[in-house]
Amino acid sequence: MAKLSLSVNGNSVTVDVDPSTPILWVLRDHLELVGTKYGCGIAQCGACTIHLNGNAVRSCSVPVSSAEGKEITTIEGLSDDASHPVQQAWIAHDVPQCGYCQAGQIMTASALLKDNPSPSDSEISQAMNGNICRCGTYTRIHAAVKTAAKNS
């Protein structure tokens, strides 16, 4: 166990955990930020996507020790009130079915749009390809990313 100082959604927090614990489980079990989901544990499904210094990463496969000194942003930190253009576009297109993967989808999409404000169709498809939606809402996700790009 080790005491680690983290910056999560703009707040400084200290956790006492095994430093090899993936960021995902620190968020979910220690910081009660459960919007970030567990799907596969091997960085294949994207349900656990967060931003680390603004880049989309799979939090199930990044040890918390490597997040020290970096800024972690989770779905809870994207906005206070669902006002982020990506969240708004997700609601506009009524994207979710079960909804479980959508936080990860939204975190991937918001990182994409920060780097590339007007992505092409194929850039959207490539960027979103690491996030599985078992309900198959991909066409809506695609449309929502385009709407968000327009409104960002």
Added chain:
Amino acid sequence: MNANHTNKQRRQFLKVSAAAGGGLIFGFNFMACESKPALAEFLPPEHQMPEVWKEMNGFVKIGDNGVVTIMSPNPEIGQNVKTAMPMIVAEELDVDWDNVIVEQAPLDTEKYQRQIAGGSQSIRFGWNGLRQTGAKIRHVLIAAAAKQLDVPVEELSTDKGIISHAASGRSLGYGEVAADAVTIEIPEEVPVKDPKDFTIIGQSKKNVDGFDIVQGKPLFGLDVKKEGMLIAMITHPPAFGMKIKSLDDSKAKGMPGIKDVIRINVEPEGWNPQWSDVNSYPEVVAIVGNTTWEVMQAKKELNIQWETETPAENTTDHFTTLAELIKTSKGEVARHDGDVDKAFADAETIVEKTYSAPFLAHNTMEPMNFFANVTADKAELLGPIQTPMFLEGTLEGVLGIPKENISIMMTRMGGGFGRRLYGHFGTEAALISQKMNAPVKLIYTREDDMTQGTYRPAYMVTYKAGLDTEGNLTAFEIKGAGIPGSPVFANRYPAGAVENYRVENYNVPTNISTGAWRAPRSNFIATAEQSFLDEIAEAAGKDPIDFRLELFEKAKTNPVGEENDYDAERYAGVLKLVKEKAGWSPTGKGSGRGVSAYYCHNSYVAQVLDVEMDGDTPKVKKVHCAVDCGIVVNPGSAKNQIEGGIVDGIGHALYSAITFKNGVPQQSNFDSYKLIRHAESPDEIDVYFVDNGKDPTGLGEPSLPPIGAALANAVYDASGKRHYHQPFTVNQELLG
């Protein structure tokens, strides 16, 4: 519930949207504002919480300020009944949808009927009851208002939660009469609206949990956290046919954060199984500790010896067994019209083809999990379950606690697809909690989930058709086999459309547990049947749509047999609709177009799919889909279901399989089990609902079964290559 839609959040949001949308909002009376900024329609409704709620019955509470809470009775797996079922109540109650708060109801078999998410039946079975519920409450509210205003009931009308007396110009809100209304006896049955007067049903209403979902709010079973809660994981045997021989947990028990390692058995002696108690591994090892990661680490250090109980199975044997059975033996005859053998002897052309598909895992994105707090005489459970009423029955037997002391609350589910019909994980959580004497949340790893079983069975079917010199279908034979169970529905199309028709079924038992997987049996047989019809249409020299329509005409005007499970006119109707919408042209051959149609879950679906080939790899460009599911309660959400079924069906037809080597599933996570991804999804899906005013039927499943054939037929049209064995992109040698 949506109580988080507070004024504070709304004000914050208004500020932001005014700035981001570039529009102007004056004050907070947003709904009265004519010019809306671009995104402002995506505000959650503003609910001023009432001082007093009046409970009208199990479904509805009315606040003194007119805000209405409607319970959603059925489990929510992503089919969006949590929005649609309350919409039906709200329609007949005649309230403003923006004034409605939706809450998930707990399991309560006295208040609610059929609290099951399965068979696409929530709306179909709920329809009349939900309408009556809303209409009855409206009835007593009007009766109470009539007393208060001292006017006859007939002179009162309702609109959006306001009861008006036109003659005197007086009106009362539902909240003002609710207290009196609860004292009025509710009649057995009351009149409901004429569907042409619907103002909520038929309008697209956004998912009631949408705002919470996009903010990552704790909605799912995996998100449950309770005071003093421990985390548990299980380890089940590595191969079907195996069980625990011995357990050495000495190392695991000593690891940080670990409370205990225990063996639990969900099938104790003398226990009486229900249909939902499907499980290959009744006894498992449970590891219990403080945090998920600690439990995961300790799980790796368990030293378990396994022993073989029943023989291990291999995929390479599965398909040869099925093929041999069909080829060399006579199956159980499920239906025989006319004289099939004679008809084949007389036929000008005979076409015979065999189709197969492997076992599939459900792979809900949220792995199996459940929270349980079991004390000496009480059990409290909370989690994702499609069949809470059956779980309750199982728990009573396994825990020895009477039903009245068991409470089950459903969380939103991160997918179901049939997997959560079988609630062994709920029973496991309860047993772990009972043994630990502590509240426990059980979590499956993805690997535990994917290798646990409850799979879609593996199937094979051989179709044989006889055509006369004019290309008329004169003989049809279906031989269907599965591990376990035949996939064939003997009385479905083309039964009734062919004079000489026979179905033979074969069953191969297995020690691999199987269960209902989205559109059971249909999910395979539709792809086989509709691929085969394409092939015989070609052999008959006919356009594939015309060929199908000829058969429907026969089934309509001069049906063979009496037990035909479909309405040929509605079936033909969707096919004609999709033909028109897609601009189907019989001369368009070679363009990569395929058609398919199927009936299941009481609904009719026809699809035209356009594909482009990149070498051997198909890319679906567009899908046109016509659907007849009667009245569409929530069109936007209904379209989402249809789209999802199409993507799901394409993905599994192309990519997915569970295979076995010595009983061990060879796929355990998404690196080895391929699910369809964003870039492989169709570019465009157009959905056309038939508007016929009939009572609603199934929606969550019917778009999946036919799409595999629409794809296979389009690929054939584009490339000249037919696919018979799913998944189409996998080297079939792997499947034996």
